[in-house]
Amino acid sequence: MGFLIMASTITDVAKLAGVSAQTVSRTINTPELVSKKTLDKVQRAIHALDYHPNLTARLLVNNKVRSIGLFMPFSSDQVKQSLFFSTLSAAICQFCSQNNLIMQMFTSMSREDSSRLFVKLFKERQVGGLILTCPSVSNEELIHLLSEKIPFIIVGRPGILTAQIPYVDVDNVKAGSIAIEHLIKFGHRRIGFLNGPSNMTLSIDLREGVTAISRTLPELEMMESETNLTLECGYIEALKLLRSERRPTAIFTADDLLAVGVKKAADELNLRIPEDLSIISGVQNGWGLILPFKLTHVDTQFEKLGDIAAQHMARHILNEEPINLSKLLEVRLVEGQSCGPVL
Numbered sequence: 001m002g003f004l005i006m007a008s009t010i011t012d013v014a015k016l017a018g019v020s021a022q023t024v025s026r027t028i029n030t031p032e033l034v035s036k037k038t039l040d041k042v043q044r045a046i047h048a049l050d051y052h053p054n055l056t057a058r059l060l061v062n063n064k065v066r067s068i069g070l071f072m073p074f075s076s077d078q079v080k081q082s083l084f085f086s087t088l089s090a091a092i093c094q095f096c097s098q099n100n101l102i103m104q105m106f107t108s109m110s111r112e113d114s115s116r117l118f119v120k121l122f123k124e125r126q127v128g129g130l131i132l133t134c135p136s137v138s139n140e141e142l143i144h145l146l147s148e149k150i151p152f153i154i155v156g157r158p159g160i161l162t163a164q165i166p167y168v169d170v171d172n173v174k175a176g177s178i179a180i181e182h183l184i185k186f187g188h189r190r191i192g193f194l195n196g197p198s199n200m201t202l203s204i205d206l207r208e209g210v211t212a213i214s215r216t217l218p219e220l221e222m223m224e225s226e227t228n229l230t231l232e233c234g235y236i237e238a239l240k241l242l243r244s245e246r247r248p249t250a251i252f253t254a255d256d257l258l259a260v261g262v263k264k265a266a267d268e269l270n271l272r273i274p275e276d277l278s279i280i281s282g283v284q285n286g287w288g289l290i291l292p293f294k295l296t297h298v299d300t301q302f303e304k305l306g307d308i309a310a311q312h313m314a315r316h317i318l319n320e321e322p323i324n325l326s327k328l329l330e331v332r333l334v335e336g337q338s339c340g341p342v343l
Contacts, residue, residue: 008049008050008051009051010024010025010051012049012051013042013045013046013049013051014045016045016048016049017038017041017042017044017045018041019038019041019042023038023042024042024045027039027042027043028042028046029100064128064317064318065125065126065127065128065317066100066101066102066128066317066318067101067102067103067104067126067127067128068092068096068101068102068103068104068127068128068129068130068131068310068313068314068317069103069104069105069106069118069121069127069129069130069131070088070089070092070103070104070105070106070130070131070133071105071106071107071114071118071130071131071132071133072085072089072105072106072107072133072134073107073114073133073134073136074107074134075107076107077230078228078229078230079107081229081230081231081257082229082257082285083257083285083286083287084255084283084285084302085133087285087286087302087303087306088133088155088302088305088306089103089105089306090306091303091304091305091306091307091310092131092306092307092309092310095306095307095310095311095314096310099314099318101314101317104126104127114141115140115141115144115145116144118130118145118150118152119144119145119148119150122148122150122151128151128313128316128317129150129151129152129153129313129316129317130145130150130151130152130153130313131152131153131154131155131306131309131310131313132152132153132154132155132156133154133155133156134155134156134200134202135154135156135157135158135159135167135200135201136159136199136200136201138159138199139158139159139160142154142158142159142160142165146164146165151313151316151317151323152166153166153167153168153309153312153313153323153325154166154167154168154169155167155168155169155305155306155309156169156200156201156202157169157172157201157202157205158201159201161326163324163326166312166323166324166325166326167325167326167327168305168308168309168312168325168327168328168329169305169327169328169329170283170300170301170302170305170328170329170331171300171328171329171330171331172202172205172206172209172282172300172331173205173206173208173209173212174209174331175206175209175282175283175298175300175331176205176206176207176208176209176210176212176213176252176282177209177210177212177213178209178298178331178332178333179209179210179252179280179281179282179298179333180209180210180213180214180220180222180252181213182280182296182333182335182339183250183252183278183280183339184213184217184220186250186278186339186340186341186342187341187342188248188249188250188278188342189217189219189220189221189249189342190221190223190246190247190248190249190250191220191221191222191223191248191249191250191251191252192223192224192225192238192241192242192248192250192251192252193207193210193222193223193224193225193251193252194225194227194234194237194238194251194252194253194254194258194261194262195207195224195225195226195227195254196226196227196228196229196254196255197226197227197228197229198226202254203226203254206254206282207224210222210224210252221246223241223244223246223248225237225240225241227254227258229254229255229257229258230257231257231258231260231261231264231287232261233258233261234253234257234258234259234260234261234262235261235262235264235265236261237261238251238258238261238262238264238265238266239265239268239269242265242266242269242271242277243269248277249277249278249342250277250278250279250280250339251277251278251279251280252280252281252282253279253280253281253282254281254282254283255281255282255283255285255287256281256283256284256285256286256287256288256295256297257285257287258281259279259280259281259287259288259291259295259297259338260287260288260290260291262277262279263279263291266279273293273338274337274338274339274340275340275343276343278296278338278339278340279295279296279338279339280295280296280297280298280338280339281295281296281297281298282297282298282300283297283298283300283302284297284298284299284334285302291338293336293337293338294336294337294338295336295337295338296333296334296335296336296337296338296339297333297334297336298331298332298333298334299331299332299333299334300329300331301329301330301331302329304329305329308325308327309325312325
């Protein structure tokens with residue numbers, strides 16, 4: 001013989017507390033708007049009945065969809081390897097949990113497919129806005145979202161700069177310049193450059209910073225390789241550079257996971273860091289901390305990106321404020337032990 005246990009409803013709480021169901025809803029979602037006496041009565045009733053508010057209903061408080069969609073246009077394997085993504089999503093998730101919002105994360109989809117999905121989710125009131133990451137040079141996805149009036153913020157520089165496309169990013173152009181200038185000071189004139197995917201604005205900005213410096217020094221030889229920002233790709237591309245006839249004396253990597261791949265390749269070829277090869281990274285997401293030396297890198301303040309994006313999206317969802325955001329975070333060089341003079 002079985003027993004059917006019925007979950008308590010908001011009506012049950014209202015009856016026990018001696019208030020209306022609307023008052024219970026208001027107490028749960030905006031407790032600051034009710035009196036202390038009412039708050040105490042409702043909370044005691046909730047505790048006594050072990051009541052748990054319906055998640056879907058809470059997303060639609062005051063007819064506002066309290067849900068933010070986070071899109072990462074990479075495979076699940078790439079996302080797992082990237083501490084940038086984990087840091088970004090953790091910051092957004094924490095902000096959402098502190099502000100009675102829900103975060104939904106999407107990966108492994110083509111940008112074309114994702115834009116259609118996001119339009120569907122928004123119109124079905126499943127998400128109130130989007131945070132997009134790692135923008136590409138193609139603007140079709142953004143134009144589609146704009147035409148459908150879908151609110152979004154981009155973490156990264158969009159392929160087109162206009163007031164209608166809000167974004168927050170780090171100054172990757174300056175990061176590229178800082179890194180190459182540092183290597184030049186040590187006498188390096190043949191430098192490998194492990195960049196990100198060619199369709200990402202991140203890669204374009206890093207290259208722009210590198211090119212700005214190389215133009216001023218004709219004898220500087222830059223050897224650029226495209227990667228997918230994974231450890232294995234960094235290792236393979238570094239091996240190619242280090243086995244070439246004109247082996248670079250230093251390598252600049254788009255991020256520190258690629259730098260770990262460079263170290264793996266250098267170990268295989270018995271190259272010492274920094275005596276035989278200098279390494280500098282355009283950012284330290286966290287992987288660089290596993291290296292047996294302090295990695296010279298550019299501090300980009302990337303850990304602030306998620307919180308900034310979430311704050312602005314929340315203001316739009318909750319207060320219907322226009323999203324006015326066009327921000328670049330400052331960067332600076334952090335000297336470690338991975339760069340040295342050419343011997």
